[in-house]
Amino acid sequence: MVGIVVVSHSERAAAGIREIAREVGGDARIEAVGGTGDGRIGTTPGPIREAIEAVADDGVVVLVDLGSAVMNAELAIEEAAADAVVADAPVLEGALNAAVAATAPSATVESVLEAAEDARDVSKV
Amino acid sequence: MDQETQTEAVRTAVEAIADRLADEKDHLTDLDSAIGDADHGANMDRGFRTALERVEETDGDPADLVKAAGVALVSEVGGASGPLYGGSLMKASQELEDGITADTTVAFAERYLETVEERGKASVGDKTMVDALTPAVHTYRKSIEVDDREPIDALGKAVDAARRGVEFTTPIRAKKGRASYLGWRSVGHQDPGATSTLYLLEELLDVATEYVDGEVAIDAAADVEPDELPDAEDAPADGGE
Numbered sequence: 001m002v003g004i005v006v007v008s009h010s011e012r013a014a015a016g017i018r019e020i021a022r023e024v025g026g027d028a029r030i031e032a033v034g035g036t037g038d039g040r041i042g043t044t045p046g047p048i049r050e051a052i053e054a055v056a057d058d059g060v061v062v063l064v065d066l067g068s069a070v071m072n073a074e075l076a077i078e079e080a081a082a083d084a085v086v087a088d089a090p091v092l093e094g095a096l097n098a099a100v101a102a103t104a105p106s107a108t109v110e111s112v113l114e115a116a117e118d119a120r121d122v123s124k125v
Numbered sequence: 126m127d128q129e130t131q132t133e134a135v136r137t138a139v140e141a142i143a144d145r146l147a148d149e150k151d152h153l154t155d156l157d158s159a160i161g162d163a164d165h166g167a168n169m170d171r172g173f174r175t176a177l178e179r180v181e182e183t184d185g186d187p188a189d190l191v192k193a194a195g196v197a198l199v200s201e202v203g204g205a206s207g208p209l210y211g212g213s214l215m216k217a218s219q220e221l222e223d224g225i226t227a228d229t230t231v232a233f234a235e236r237y238l239e240t241v242e243e244r245g246k247a248s249v250g251d252k253t254m255v256d257a258l259t260p261a262v263h264t265y266r267k268s269i270e271v272d273d274r275e276p277i278d279a280l281g282k283a284v285d286a287a288r289r290g291v292e293f294t295t296p297i298r299a300k301k302g303r304a305s306y307l308g309w310r311s312v313g314h315q316d317p318g319a320t321s322t323l324y325l326l327e328e329l330l331d332v333a334t335e336y337v338d339g340e341v342a343i344d345a346a347a348d349v350e351p352d353e354l355p356d357a358e359d360a361p362a363d364g365g366e
Contacts, residue, residue, distance in 0.1 A: 042203035068205035075208045
């Protein structure tokens with residue numbers, strides 16, 4: 001199954017987004033990575049790499065929140081032994097779409113990435 | 126310089142940078158509290174303290190030490206400065222595998238700039254570290270390859286170019302990073318990343334001068350053409366919000 005990694009500057013935000021995504025994509029393999037590991041707001045590449053490798057069997061789609069999360073996810077992917085891509089998508093909506101797409105029997109990294117990035121065009125009002 | 130002296134010079138440079146960032150911690154945080162998330166000083170201080178520990182316990186050539194410093198920054202700094210400073214040192218360290226010479230330092234500087242630009246997707250005028258780094262690297266290369274200056278002299282000119290680059294970040298509007306969310310409110314504030322980049326270069330110049338025993342006179346303020354910088358007053362001409 002294609003894995004999903006949710007990266008946020010906040011540990012609780014990442015965990016919360018995973019919680020919501022699991023409501024709609026119950027079987028999806030989702031890892032949540034947030035904060036710097038020592039209680040600060042931010043991101044570091046080490047824990048992102050570990051999360052990617054933990055769900056890497058059939059590739060990974062990474063959802064990120066703000067600026068440095070993108071850079072640290074890219075650095076983590078360069079160092080990870082896995083086929084992983086960063087989705088250009090809003091983190092919550094993208095994670096929901098990706099979770100649903102990942103549970104399809106024919107899911108690939110490409111199809112899950114595409115589903116995540118479809119969330120860019122979703123209008124809220 | 127033999128390899129042992131070069132290795133010692135790298136350790137001395139990391140120590141000088143760590144000391145400087147400890148001194149400037151509050152100043153960098155003040156700059157970052159105006160347009161960012163007020164953690165740049167603390168992050169850089171913590172990152173370079175760890176980098177210093179790593180280079181002190183690492184054996185090897187200058188490239189190994191610079192790489193070790195980069196790895197430490199990536200894991201400790203957090204935020205965007207971790208991958209930008211650390212990731213770029215890791216990549217650029219490959220250019221020092223044959224030691225520290227005029228040619229390898231030019232290659233190092235260019236690789237570092239290239240990696241920062243790729244990772245941060247920023248260019249000159251975005252109000253980021255690139256505004257200090259780009260004129261510094263271009264000035265360094267031109268001084269060595271075109272003007273045939275000694276590396277220490279070229280570094281002096283690069284520092285001066287970086288200083289002008291830092292000044293240039295004050296009047297312009299941020300287009301990258303957390304400061305970009307402020308839009309026009311970012312105008313009038315000096316960029317913290319460009320400032321810490323200048324501190325790194327100033328300390329490198331100090332240590333390099335120490336290692337060539339002051340053989341070359343440095344007049345950093347002399348005849349530098351900051352040709353990489355657009356005019357500050359033209360920069361925010363892309364319309365408002």
